[in-house]
Amino acid sequence: METVLVTGGAGFIGANFVRWLMANTMTRVKVLDKLTYAGNRGSLEGLPADRVELVVGDICDAGLVDTLVAACDVVVHFAAESHNDNSLRDPSPFITTNLVGTYTLLQAVRTHDKRYHHISTDEVYGDLDLDDPAKFTEHTPYNPSSPYSSTKAGSDLLVRAWVRSFGVRATISNCSNNYGPYQHIEKFIPRQITNVLTGRRPKLYGTGENVRDWIHVDDHNAAVWTIIQKGQIGQTYLIGADGEKSNREVIEEILRLLGQPDDAYDMVADRPGHDLRYAIDSTKLRTELGWRPTYPSFAEGLAATIGWYEAHESWWADAKQATEAAYAKQGQ
Ligand code: NAD
Ligand code: DAU
Numbered sequence: 407m408e409t410v411l412v413t414g415g416a417g418f419i420g421a422n423f424v425r426w427l428m429a430n431t432m433t434r435v436k437v438l439d440k441l442t443y444a445g446n447r448g449s450l451e452g453l454p455a456d457r458v459e460l461v462v463g464d465i466c467d468a469g470l471v472d473t474l475v476a477a478c479d480v481v482v483h484f485a486a487e488s489h490n491d492n493s494l495r496d497p498s499p500f501i502t503t504n505l506v507g508t509y510t511l512l513q514a515v516r517t518h519d520k521r522y523h524h525i526s527t528d529e530v531y532g533d534l535d536l537d538d539p540a541k542f543t544e545h546t547p548y549n550p551s552s553p554y555s556s557t558k559a560g561s562d563l564l565v566r567a568w569v570r571s572f573g574v575r576a577t578i579s580n581c582s583n584n585y586g587p588y589q590h591i592e593k594f595i596p597r598q599i600t601n602v603l604t605g606r607r608p609k610l611y612g613t614g615e616n617v618r619d620w621i622h623v624d625d626h627n628a629a630v631w632t633i634i635q636k637g638q639i640g641q642t643y644l645i646g647a648d649g650e651k652s653n654r655e656v657i658e659e660i661l662r663l664l665g666q667p668d669d670a671y672d673m674v675a676d677r678p679g680h681d682l683r684y685a686i687d688s689t690k691l692r693t694e695l696g697w698r699p700t701y702p703s704f705a706e707g708l709a710a711t712i713g714w715y716e717a718h719e720s721w722w723a724d725a726k727q728a729t730e731a732a733y734a735k736q737g738q
Contacts, residue, residue: 409434411478413465413511414485416441418589419525419623421449423484426627428453438474439485440464442499448721449588465507468514475514480521480634483511486561489592490529490554494678495736497553504557505564512568515576522576523634524565528619528644529555530580533681536615541687542580544642551679562642569640577637579630581645582686585707586623587714591722592729594618595708598657598671599715600722602664606730609738612676614654617683621647622701632697646686647699659705663712675737 410427414420415437427433437460439445450460463470465485475481485507487493487500508524515522531542532549548563550556568574589596598608629645637643651659658668691697701707715722 407432407434408480409436409478411436411438411474411481413438413481413483414445415439416445416447416449416460417484417488418444418449418586418593419584419626420484421446421588422586422623423482423627423630424450424453424458426624426631428457430628431631433457435459436461436474436478438463438465438471442487443725444488444590446588446721466502466510468510471510472514472517475511475520476518478520480523481511481515482523482525482630482634483508484525486525486558487554489590490552491592491677491733491736491738493552493554493557495732500553500557504554505560508561508564512564512574516568516572516574519575521634522565522574523630524562524576524578525630526562526578526580527555527558528580528582528646528684528686529681530559530562534683534685536617536683538683541685542644543687544644544690551681575639577633577639578642579633579645580642581626581629582619582621582647582649582684584623584626585620586711587718588721589623591725594653595656595660595711596715596722597729598660599664599712600726602660602666603715603719604726608657608660608671609674609733610653610657610671611674611738612680614652614657614673615682616653616680617650617685618653618656619646619685620649620651620656620704621645621699622707625699625701628700629691629697632695633691636695643691643695644686644688645691646688647701649704650683650685651704659708660712663709
């Protein structure tokens, strides 16, 4: 039985990945997670104890990382500081975790010659104009805008260098915006859902025209496993499900699904440097590796996600007040 080391496995996508592995493979999983404000033990509750183990620790801890990497077959690196707004408030943990943490993992997989998959974001490519027919491809030049996306871009470049200079057996994937269960309520979709559920009004940044390319987290994770199984070492794969929507459209859809008037939201201060539009061309992944998104539609996925937040208030309620207080300080 293969052992997969999942960094950041108590976070949103990582926890869903561990759940996906339990349902779809025979692997054993070791999660390495620091349990920052974004990590939650509860996201791994109910999983089989003989197949999933949580190690609480930092990906910058070289000794711990070396021991865990030595004992696994493959490393899937999700752990990161992941929120743009936080990176504008304080970039420092982004530099440490996203750059030094990735370097620490790369040194360990180099030492022990382990297969490594690096989880990254479409934000490394910057943004597109609203009326531009283009989408990001694997050939789009890097042009990140925020402290978050620039540290993710830097970490991707470290991986490429470790492949070329040291022969590390790595692949990289850059995915668009994920939605689904277990996402921290600081993020756009769960923030608006939990705003309505707690009697607050949803908050739309700037003009609300900004476009994100939404993909269900299970489709992202199925693509990651496909790349680990069939991807070519040294290659980058873009992951996306043709889910472009403006932020205004998403807020209106959430309000409709929750039985509210679709204009019951507030326009608030814009994010500094706010990327206008992301859009992914995932032709390479689809044609070379045969992956397809399977989630029926954004509307159905969103309805299921709303249902999950309604049914799991205990998972998010404690974080709500502090999250909103931090946003209020910056007029959002
Ligand atoms: P998240 O913030 O929900 O989870 C991050 C996890 O990493 C948390 O459990 C946290 O405790 C852990 N962590 C943070 N610093 C750590 C450290 N120093 N050592 C060990 N663990 C640490 O993030 P997410 O949204 O699940 O994103 C996961 C990955 O996917 C990130 O690399 C992110 O850049 C990438 N990504 C996210 C999206 C998205 O839409 N959320 C899209 C594309 C790519
Ligand atoms: O594209 C992939 C990226 O998607 C990932 O790399 C990041 O880790 C992930 O956080 C996400 O980044 P975004 O900045 O796009 O996501 P966020 O949920 O913060 O915001 C989505 C959009 O909604 C963005 O245009 C800002 C806007 N927004 C956000 C919040 C929190 C609002 O209008 N109102 C809000 O309250």
